[in-house]
Amino acid sequence: MVKVSGVILSGGRSSRFEEGDKALYPVGGKPMIRRVYEALSDVADEVIVAVDSVGRAERYSGVLGDVRFVLDKAGVNGPVRGVCSALEEAGGSRVIILPNDTPFIEPRLLDILLKASEGFHLASPIHPNGFVESAVMVLDRLMGRECLRMASGLGRRPRMTDLHRGLPKVRLINTRAWRLSPRTLLNVNRLRDLETGVRDVEGPLEGDVEIVREMVGGGLETLRDSLWQTVRGGDPWPEARLYLEKGAYMLAAHAFMDSGSRELRWLGESLLRILATGDEEI
Amino acid sequence: MEIEFTLNGVRKRVQVEPNELLLNVLREKLYMTGTKYGCGIGECGACTVLLDGEPVLSCLVLAADVDGREVTTIEGLARGEELDEVQKAFVEEGAVQCGFCTPGFIITAKSLLMENPNPSEEEVREYIKGNLCRCTGYMNIVKAILRAAGVIPQTP
Numbered sequence: 454m455v456k457v458s459g460v461i462l463s464g465g466r467s468s469r470f471e472e473g474d475k476a477l478y479p480v481g482g483k484p485m486i487r488r489v490y491e492a493l494s495d496v497a498d499e500v501i502v503a504v505d506s507v508g509r510a511e512r513y514s515g516v517l518g519d520v521r522f523v524l525d526k527a528g529v530n531g532p533v534r535g536v537c538s539a540l541e542e543a544g545g546s547r548v549i550i551l552p553n554d555t556p557f558i559e560p561r562l563l564d565i566l567l568k569a570s571e572g573f574h575l576a577s578p579i580h581p582n583g584f585v586e587s588a589v590m591v592l593d594r595l596m597g598r599e600c601l602r603m604a605s606g607l608g609r610r611p612r613m614t615d616l617h618r619g620l621p622k623v624r625l626i627n628t629r630a631w632r633l634s635p636r637t638l639l640n641v642n643r644l645r646d647l648e649t650g651v652r653d654v655e656g657p658l659e660g661d662v663e664i665v666r667e668m669v670g671g672g673l674e675t676l677r678d679s680l681w682q683t684v685r686g687g688d689p690w691p692e693a694r695l696y697l698e699k700g701a702y703m704l705a706a707h708a709f710m711d712s713g714s715r716e717l718r719w720l721g722e723s724l725l726r727i728l729a730t731g732d733e734e735i
Numbered sequence: 736m737e738i739e740f741t742l743n744g745v746r747k748r749v750q751v752e753p754n755e756l757l758l759n760v761l762r763e764k765l766y767m768t769g770t771k772y773g774c775g776i777g778e779c780g781a782c783t784v785l786l787d788g789e790p791v792l793s794c795l796v797l798a799a800d801v802d803g804r805e806v807t808t809i810e811g812l813a814r815g816e817e818l819d820e821v822q823k824a825f826v827e828e829g830a831v832q833c834g835f836c837t838p839g840f841i842i843t844a845k846s847l848l849m850e851n852p853n854p855s856e857e858e859v860r861e862y863i864k865g866n867l868c869r870c871t872g873y874m875n876i877v878k879a880i881l882r883a884a885g886v887i888p889q890t891p
Contacts, residue, residue, distance in 0.1 A: 478754065479754055480754045480756070480797075481754070481755065481756035481758070481759060481775060481794060482759070482775075483775065488775075488776055491774075491775075491776045492776050492777070492778075495776075495778055557777070557795045557796075558777075559776070559777030559778070559792065559795055560776070560777060560778045561777070561865060634791060634795065634796075636791075636795055636796060636797075636800065637777075637795065644753060645753075647753040647754055647797055647799065648736060648753045648799050649799075651800060
């Protein structure tokens with residue numbers, strides 16, 4: 454029986470990478486996607502690879518073991534496309550999601566996230582500066598699917614952090630508190646990301662962050678201090694305050710970016726740039 | 736690209752590719768084959784080395800990342816013919832069978848004892864849980880580490 458599904462997000466175009474398709478670029482003699490696959494297959498009962506074309510599935514199948522490919526869901530924009538299609542296909546009640554360009558993901562991180570996700574709808578790593586590694590997560594499949602379905606209907610491009618902001622119970626595990634090497638989350642967008650050393654991220658956050666929101670009515674849209682209230686009402690403050698008090702600064706930045714106020718949107722984008730730990734696509 | 740780092744107390748300069756791992760450079764370019772290639776993805780602990788005194792899995796570290804830093808491998812523990820206390824304890828407790836996982840265990844144990852010179856058995860087991868042994872079982876390894884810590888008396 455499939456309890457935990459693993460998903461590798463592979464729909465990106467590697468547009469910033471100088472050596473072609475980065476998923477196939479070797480690190481330590483193995484294609485990056487192969488390294489992610491091996492770490493994932495150690496803890497997941499099945500592995501699904503979300504791709505944007507059949508051609509890409511063919512290219513990757515040669516370097517991977519036993520996986521299923523799913524095509525990006527039509528009608529959904531942005532990096533959550535692959536998550537949407539994979540959640541439709543996944544058999545597990547919990548789904549580990551990883552990008553294909555994190556060649557140093559270690560199985561220990563996945564174990565920690567799986568344990569941390571018990572009793573929560575989502576678990577992701579957070580750096581001590583409040584930056585959330587939002588594309589790395591363990592997700593409750595049904596709740597995640599519902600959240601993304603609703604986020605796609607908000608009239609803006611859905612983001613990965615919509616999951617962190619739109620689910621009732623979210624746990625963020627602190628990379629420093631768990632003594633995770635900063636290398637484990639190294640995201641390779643350009644060749645120079647491999648050449649420049651990885652530094653510890655400085656910041657005030659000591660422990661894990663738990664975000665627990667109350668559902669006033671029956672659906673996610675009634676969740677207090679959440680994405681749904683910010684986008685519908687245009688006032689980001691109740692949601693942003695929750696994150697600012699707990700140290701999840703990146704989520705506060707995203708809440709500001711959904712504000713009705715131009716000044717707060719500017720503030721959100723600026724805050725996000727300050728927090729970025731590397732060459733992330735913001 | 737060229738990197739320069741201290742390996743077991745000796746400055747080394749070596750040409751590496753940006754996508755090369757520390758593990759491969761140690762074994763294939765510097766011939767330090769005591770550090771073992773087990774799984775290559777951070778699962779087994781056989782490739783553990785100390786980087787600036789902290790244990791790291793050298794299969795998850797880019798060679799470029801150690802430029803200007805200090806690396807200690809299993810070859811760097813003994814002083815001449817004199818084995819390190821942890822190495823001696825592994826010999827005395829017979830904590831070795833095929834020996835493949837041993838360098839990783841010893842480096843991990845070394846790091847534990849630097850952090851916590853008097854660990855309990857539980858603390859030892861917790862600390863070494865990222866190192867896998869497929870033949871002896873862990874009993875003698877745990878005993879060896881406790882012996883090195885002085886918790887179990889040395890053989891007279």
